[in-house]
Every structure is written in C-alpha cells, then in structure tokens.
Amino acid sequence: MSNNRFTRFLPPEDYEKLRTKYPKFNEPWDDNDIEELKKMYADGQPVQAMAEQLGRTPNSLRLRLKALGLWEAPPAPKQWTGEDDAALVESYEAGVSFDELAERFGRSVRAVIARLVLLRARLFNGE
Numbered sequence: 294m295s296n297n298r299f300t301r302f303l304p305p306e307d308y309e310k311l312r313t314k315y316p317k318f319n320e321p322w323d324d325n326d327i328e329e330l331k332k333m334y335a336d337g338q339p340v341q342a343m344a345e346q347l348g349r350t351p352n353s354l355r356l357r358l359k360a361l362g363l364w365e366a367p368p369a370p371k372q373w374t375g376e377d378d379a380a381l382v383e384s385y386e387a388g389v390s391f392d393e394l395a396e397r398f399g400r401s402v403r404a405v406i407a408r409l410v411l412l413r414a415r416l417f418n419g420e
Contacts, residue, residue, distance in 0.1 A: 317348040322357060330354065334363055370400070373408055385409060 303311070311318045317326070326347055333343045344351045358364035373381075377398060384394055395402045 311350065315344065315348050315350050315353075318350060318353070320349075327357070327361070330357060331361070331363070334358060370404065378408070378412055381405070381408060382412060 326349075330343065330347060333346065338346075340351045340354055344354050347354070355364055355366070359366070381394065381398065384397065389397075391402045391405055394405045398405060400408075
C-alpha cells in the first residue's frame, strides 16, 4: 500500500509520473530490496541503473545507502575567494596548464575552466 505523503507536495500528475518511472516510489523498503541494493552497490553498478532495476529514485537509493553506512555524499565544493580568482587569472595568463591549475587550486579541470569563463564574463560585463 502506498504512503501518499508526497501528494501534499507534488501535483498529482508529477506524482504519477514518478510512480510510472519508479514503481516503488514512496514505498517502504523491504529486506529483499535492501539486500539487492547492497549487492548491486558492491558490484559497482551505477546509481541510475540500480534505481531503474529497483523501481526507486536515485535519491532514494543514495539515502538508503547512506542510512546503511555505505555511501557518503561528496563534500560541497569550496568557494572561490578573491585571492583565488586573482591567482587563477595570473597563473592562466602566465601560461600554466589547466591540469596544473586544477592541482594548484585543489579543483577539477572542469571547475577551473568554468571559473575562468565566469571571470571573463564578469570582466566583459563590467562587474
């Protein structure tokens, strides 16, 4: 039997879409589902694949894995400071590679590039 507590927060059509895509959305976990989740997680299956197989949302899986002590959310990215921005621009203009910038700032290459793009946009917009 479904616990429809989410119907207070979701329009009925959104709730039904979730139930269609994830048939066990908002249903209690049973021991078989938990054991299957543990096995799939140990086998290294991607969260989306596990969600589809178990009929639950990816977030539901993460919350259950966390409750089981098997998963920990990645830390929130650290904020860029004005000093970081200045050093990043100076290093970039000096020809330091993206890989080295990422290592220096303790961030991914993608994060470094995104920050440089943002700083360039701010420069052109007069911020």
